[in-house]
Amino acid sequence: MRGKFEFIGGGACLFEDLEWAYSFVIEFFLWLWEVEIGGVKPKVKRRHVGWNSHSIELYANTTDIPPAHRRHHHHSWLFAGPSTGSLSVKHGFVRLPVSPRKRKTMATGNFQDLPDFIPGSDDIKDQDSFTPHEEYHLDPDAYALAIAGDVDDIATAPRRRIYMYNPLLTFSSRIDEYVAESLRREGRGDAILQNSCSACEDTDFCFRCITCRDARLFCRICIISLHTACPTHVIQSWNGNYFDKVPLRKLGMRYQVGHLAGEVCPHPQPAFGNHFTIIDTNGIHDVALDFCSCMRKRPFAMQLQGSWLFLATDTQPRTAVTTAALEQFQMLTFMGKISAYEYYHSLVRLTDNTGITAPSDNFDTFIHVVREWSFIRLLKRAGIGNDRGRWKAVEPGSCAVECLTCPRPGVNIPDSVDPDSPHAWEHTLYVGMDANFHLERFNVSSEEKDPGLSKGLAYFVDTKTFHKHLADFDKRIIQPPSSCSNHEAAKGDKRGSIRTRDLAASGVGGVVCTRHELKLPLCTVDLRVGETQVEMDFGYLTAVKRFTGVPRIVTSYDIACQWSINLEERINIYGDFMRPKIPKKVYLVPKFHLPGHIKDCQEKYCMSFHIHVGENDGEAPERSWAISNGVAASTREMGPGHRRKKLDQHFGDFNWHKNVSQGDMLLCKIKDAVPKASDHEDRFEHFSASLPQSDVVKWTKMVEDWEVDRNKPNPFARTVASKTEAAMRLQLAREDAQDELVGLDGDALHTTSPKGMISQGIQLESSQRRISRLNKELGVHSTDLQRAQILEKSNRLRRSVESWFVVQEVHMPTTMVRAESRLRIAQGYDLLHTIRSQLLSLSKAYKDGDTNVLTQKERLKSHKTTRDLNARITQAKQYYRDVQKRLTILSTELGEWGWQAQLRVLEDSDVRRIADDEVGISEGNRSMSWIWYSSHLGDVPGGVQECLRIEWCKARARAHRWREECKLLKVEMDRVKRTLEYEANRWLSRAKSAAEGVALINASEGAGAYAKRQAAIRTSIRLSFEDKWRFVEQWLELGETGEASASNEENLITE
Template structure:
């Protein structure tokens, strides 16, 4: 990289901005055709910048609709418009100037203007919209159209300069018969300079009177409009807001490292320095390396959580043949954008030494008072952060730290890799005032930037950093342009989810005594204010052992067996006892059917004998019960007689497990039946459904405890087999309880219209397999923040059995449900606040660009016109974006209002009422 680019870049930048105006065409009042039409047109793809009238521009492009111009064999005259004569031409040395454009690599004859008013050669090239490869006797140039095309192509396809250049060369000649001069090195130099100059131009550095050399750290980065920027998009007096409001002005930072973006040990900073020099996303290299060299020998602390490789292996990561093992970054956690001075090379893994420097380089640039930091090793990294800050350069110290609120979180996807205590203490799901932030913003950015890793790892240090800076800027800009649709989609989702989880929490609370709720609420509020208080999301009950679960299963079997044996029928049976006995017999039928189904094809004689005995005993009970049933339900007699007649005619003998009891719920509605019997069955079935549902809950908990115990403690084939047997038994019990509940509910469904029963279906709902899961579990497609609570845990009376384990589970589930509702409500308020900030930022930025239009005094009219044209275009662009967003978000108040509870649980008044109604100019038709 020639040293002259540092001294001449201001001149290059001025010339590029000059092209935004008419340049040397200002004095010329008439077109070369001598017509009277004004000079309003010029072609960006034609050679030169000549202004022509409408008739001429149409005529010149009749045969060039796609504008494919062959330059070979032409002699180009710079410094004058086509057709004008230069009286002192200066031919390029060798008469073989090389021009690279989108159609090929061309060798042309080129004359520089040598008149008294002629500009230096590289300026003549730039004014013709050709970018020179050097400032000293240039022999190669690339058209602006080519540079712009490659610039966008490399963003979208991540094509390398090598691949692009050789594609252009093959387009010039794809046969190898025509020699083509190799200008790849020159093209690489032009690409790098083009990126740097475009960055300065878009940052307004060409309009600043202090000049390019006065560019400050991070000034050229594309800022996130939705993040809080004091003086730009925050209301007056925001710093004095109360604590219950201040959280909306927090900055969310996401910290991560990427080891795909490594760089080989080639070149050096002396040979290949960065042109950006800390003015964009990478920190300034000299100060960064000096800090690392002074403290590089400090050992890395070991992790006391799980074995985080990022912590424990930081000092041992292989760096052989590498100048950088990767990069560390600090992103905007809510909007996925890279932050100014938040990127730096890693020399030996993800050391605290590197990451601390990057984090504080970002934080000192934001004068906010609330920071929420997300890092996959935050549980360890934050422990000695402030002592480490004290040993950093003074410019990186946070001032007035006592008045700042700084909280630490672990990204949601990474959280499950931590120990249980970290999963609650550092969770975005349970932390207050963070909305639905997930902390995984860097991961989404890596998917985009990793595709350039194969190119950047071969680059020198300065070229690599400048290239990544350029890609990060494009990533940020695309995020800015998509804020309108992304934030509208998020508001719609947050409004819907906030309402859904409010209803979910309200439904759960109806099943919990008010006294328990008041105690739990005090506990969780105390923990939210002071994390040293007992964590309400952690269990306080000693988990069951495998032996205890087996004992409970055995006791349950004994109770069931006793209930089945104690069925006694006699002639004096009462109506209620008749129905109760029938329901018990139905249970025994299901049990027998299940035993037969589990018998298998190779059952032993003992197993078969046991089944036969059960079947015979059940048949005797059924016969006795059927005789009594006819006394109370005469309508059953003809049905039984018909069934007996069918069997006597050769039909297979009726098996006891298939015997139709013909209880009142099983009779057709038109058949006569005593209403008292129906009432008796209703009451018994309703109680049976409650009992069965309670059994389902108990068996779910037992199965969960067994499975947890097996995963954590059981090793070896024998122990695993015994544990699997116990799990299978618990699963069978759960399925049997479900079948019992389904039968009871079917009976209730049949009896309800006959007895005029209503409202019971709100409590006794259909029981699906997805409902039979623990309270803290969720099905596929759900996450901690979107999952629902199975309805079986929200029915009235769940806590009436005084089960300590169940109460503890329900308390934790209530805390989680409360957190879910709070996070979605916070997310909605944060989004509304961020929308307001986006509009304010774009309005401020438009005004800022308008001020730059005349900020720098230009001696020549062409220069000042170009400067004004570009600044005004950028200002109009921001105004148009703000208006477009404002129009897109006009439906937001109606969307939010539609999801509010009648009692106004979520008060939209907490957000600035002027949101989405900022006064501004009408939308302008401008080109981005």
């Protein structure tokens, strides 16, 4: 029985379900409470006066429909009364079964095994009454759509975007008001009604502070007392006509450092020359500053730091920069890549944009302050002063921000991992190296004049050690000529280049982790005049030898085919101290750079073909360089020390940003990888099932042997010689000659069997299509001979068709329908075979045209061959579609439709070469057309057999790489949590030992507080990551069962 409720004229509600009645009563009283207490009267359109009625019919038998969403958006309407004639609306959330229009869509899914969705806080309309379900899903936003009842609508049709509000339209209607208010603030505004100072009764009041955003007016004494600790605030004075800027110094204020704000030093010492400049975020200010010289006296620099001011020199200091300005500049240069010159001169213009009273030039001082403060900040964040003592004893690379995800023995993986264990590959270190010639440095300054402070503490290697390495091995390492393509990177030394003649460094070389894009500690070297092996070796070996205990390393380099050949020999020359203690090493070429290599390198160094690599493209260095190149314009003008420090800062910020983004990044990756892994595994299984089992077994053994021993035959490499263009033209001519033989005389027809008659009729159809194609190829200027030849062929064919009609009348009873159906099915398979063969020939013709240098005559022949092949493919494609239509008609009579599983509908997108590169599709996401793994392949030529083997190996590699990616992502998530827990515990241990590490008295509390805050930050990050990843296990289980396929990803997880 159906349940039914409706709103009727008398206001009564009829229910057949007590639960619905109870819900309605609760909703009604909540609405009545809001109307009576809050005066809620939503606006609605008055379309009719009086009552309207509508009803919603519900299914009584809910066993056949999917379960209801927990809460649905519900509108309650109430007539306000005959006096007003208006309607009021109340919005609420009630339980509802699935609506009839969605029943068909939702009944197709398996809802019992799918997790519920979880709403996000921004999407919940009624947060006070909302209670989340006990099970949630990976993405919180999709559940809000389920509340609104739109999840299935999204799966069937996109929602139309509605623009409800345009801020500019509202603003344009009130521009005059905004202008008037802006002008009103130029005057005294509301303060014009004041009769005395806002803080006292003094009638001499004319000062206000715009930095405090306070429009009240104060007297001179009160404005000074309010800004005892704020000497850089901008004060304005009303002169009777307008407000004029006046510094606090002119008002008589003196800023005391070395004491708490408000305290008076018994022995103040004025700054040198009684003038002191403070650079703040709102400008450059001249301040009357007093140092402390009483018994609490400390060095000038320490007194200023106590007031969050930092200066460049402790000898007669005259300029300081606020910590707020330093932090602001650092963040702006990280995000906007602005230079110190741009920031400083922005402050100059902010102070006086007319240039009349411009402040004195303190740009050089600002540069020194920035360098010193950033170095102190680097040491502070690395834990210097807590557990490491003096900064000169710090270990190399210890100030770098290390990757949370990469394997680190003793931190997130065991101290030693057996490299031969089945799961050892999960702790592989994936790194990539590359050179960047945008980060060059002009031949200005020198190491003696600008040595820098952070020598080997972060990302750049120690300069002295690097220069000694070059002096010892530069002449001993001979870089052989390239055996691959003419790569610029493989040429190495370019001392004679005009471009590098005036450069102290032509660029930098670096190493990053390719899965997470973070710079490795001690990975960056300055390149002198090219990308030489002796330079790149030092950066690579110095970076990876820190990972002693890692069982395996995969290194990608755009010239790995040349660089890795003699690497072990070069390490023997350098010495064992440079040898990384990593048992297994693999060298590959990044995917984007791979097409630039020769065919042998593409098959040997492809990342998609190697086991235990996952879906890693190896192009992380290129992406990280793209971020760093923003500072190239400023760093090329710097001295060596300043440039290294600047780049170390940007590398560190880049690493930190990547680390705190690991939660979202890994979640997005696993959301994408799980359905793709299931999809590619299904495709591979289907492909394997369509092939002869003997071939699958043979190919499986071949690829497994190659994965173990790279000296075995490469299953991805082509061994069968391709057909030449002359052979292809000969084959086409023979096919034409075979068609010419199709002719039937009357006597032969009368002796033809019924099944032979059908076969000959199909041959006549093929001849008709061939003559039609030849007729279309006739141009406007075709010769009489060409037209005569086609006419003769048409006449012969017409006579044969007329003769065939005679036999048709004899041999066409209804019992021949099944025989024609069998012949049409065989014809469909033959046409698929024809399409495949022509596509293989077309692929060879295209490749020859791309790789070989052809003369004009050869090019014309090649063009004619490809044109003929395309025409034959088009003809076969259309013929196949006609055959399928005829099969559909015949199957309607017979009721036999089994052929549809193999002879599918042929779309234009399905007719593509076996290894055709789809536009915008990478190797890891590519799929092969169904025409290549359709059953009944029969005896295929050796070239086709080899193509099928290569594509089968590629399909297997795609399935395995995506499954490896899923496993790697789960392992990486676990490593991130262990790393954050390790770092939090390390900071807590530093907090306990703070008293022993600090250099100043009474600084132990601050050192302990800083260490505890850093530990709390790591703990908060770990908890936030765990919250984001709480349903990853469930998502992986869905992937294992095949329910997390790409086809329903949009319904399951909504970005």
